[in-house]
Amino acid sequence: MRGAMRTFPELSSEIPFSGSGLNRLSEKRDDAAFVAALLADPRARTLILIGETPVLRQTALGLDAWFSLADAERLGAARGQALLGSVATGPCFATRIDESAAEVEGEPEPGAMMDRRKRFVPGRPDLVLTDLRALALTGAAAPDALAMMAQAKSLFHWHSRHGFCGNCGQPSRISGAGWRRDCPACKAMHFPRTDPVVIMLAVDGDDCLMGRSARFGKGMYSALAGFLEPGETIEEAVRREIQEESGILTGQVTYLASQSWPFPASLMIGCLAEALSREITIDADELEDARWFSRADVRLMLEGRHPQGFAAPQKIAIAHHLLRAWEAR
Numbered sequence: 001m002r003g004a005m006r007t008f009p010e011l012s013s014e015i016p017f018s019g020s021g022l023n024r025l026s027e028k029r030d031d032a033a034f035v036a037a038l039l040a041d042p043r044a045r046t047l048i049l050i051g052e053t054p055v056l057r058q059t060a061l062g063l064d065a066w067f068s069l070a071d072a073e074r075l076g077a078a079r080g081q082a083l084l085g086s087v088a089t090g091p092c093f094a095t096r097i098d099e100s101a102a103e104v105e106g107e108p109e110p111g112a113m114m115d116r117r118k119r120f121v122p123g124r125p126d127l128v129l130t131d132l133r134a135l136a137l138t139g140a141a142a143p144d145a146l147a148m149m150a151q152a153k154s155l156f157h158w159h160s161r162h163g164f165c166g167n168c169g170q171p172s173r174i175s176g177a178g179w180r181r182d183c184p185a186c187k188a189m190h191f192p193r194t195d196p197v198v199i200m201l202a203v204d205g206d207d208c209l210m211g212r213s214a215r216f217g218k219g220m221y222s223a224l225a226g227f228l229e230p231g232e233t234i235e236e237a238v239r240r241e242i243q244e245e246s247g248i249l250t251g252q253v254t255y256l257a258s259q260s261w262p263f264p265a266s267l268m269i270g271c272l273a274e275a276l277s278r279e280i281t282i283d284a285d286e287l288e289d290a291r292w293f294s295r296a297d298v299r300l301m302l303e304g305r306h307p308q309g310f311a312a313p314q315k316i317a318i319a320h321h322l323l324r325a326w327e328a329r
Contacts, residue, residue: 011257014321015257016315020148041091044093046067048071154260170183192265196228198238199268203326238273
């Protein structure tokens with residue numbers, strides 16, 4: 001029906017970091033009066049990141065990701081603010097606070113998937129600073145808030161690395177309600193980027209191909225993946241990456257789902273590819289191992305009870321959902 005919002009069943013909607021429910025109001029970002037009215041709205045709320053780490057508040061009902069704009073101002077010097085959009089309960093913003101507002105204990109672990117160092121704000125025992133992956137794994141944040149945290153983390157990551165104009169080298173400034181950087185010197189406009197990544201299973205009948213990186217946990221195998229290159233279609237990238245990493249030739253490519261992956265700012269494009277060969281020749285610079293797994297193997301891996309100790313990626317990763325969708329076919 002014209003004008004009505006329709007919903008469709010999508011695998012992507014079941015994957016973490018999706019489902020914010022936002023009206024992003026992208027057409028209003030340059031309307032200064034409109035944005036000012038949203039900021040003055042008493043219902044306005046903001047997510048807070050210190051550096052790239054989400055901040056949550058411990059309440060009697062659990063962890064709450066939302067703060068008033070005044071709460072954010074009191075916490076520390078803001079390095080940036082962005083309008084995420086609006087939901088039924090009001091406007092939603094994200095505020096990036098300078099990293100100096102928090103203290104860190106310990107040293108980063110080289111090659112670790114998550115930053116497990118303890119972060120805290122002195123004098124604020126009610127605040128919890130948690131790695132975004134950990135939040136997704138534990139389910140401590142509501143899915144809509146988690147999706148908006150991912151949105152904010154990717155956006156602020158881009159801002160923190162693009163303070164100077166890529167055209168003339170002069171300092172640029174945040175504009176467009178946090179969604180653009182303008183150069184006062186040469187008038188160039190710069191927009192946040194998202195890096196597309198293809199992630200895929202080569203399939204041959206009841207078998208699928210998975211690989212293992214040396215940095216994976218013990219026994220874990222996953223879908224192959226790689227960045228989409230300029231001038232390349234999704235299908236071409238899928239076939240190229242599979243052949244480069246495993247030596248397997250593939251034909252028809254089918255799209256299944258996508259996932260926003262804010263580490264730092266990628267779009268994971270999940271596909272299946274029809275295998276045209278079976279003999280594996282791995283690229284040792286990319287993979288430690290690659291092998292064919294049957295549907296029965298994959299089912300046991302997803303259930304965490306494979307007799308050989310093989311394991312599938314956890315539910316926060318699109319690879320888990322690709323495997324589950326393929327196994328159920």
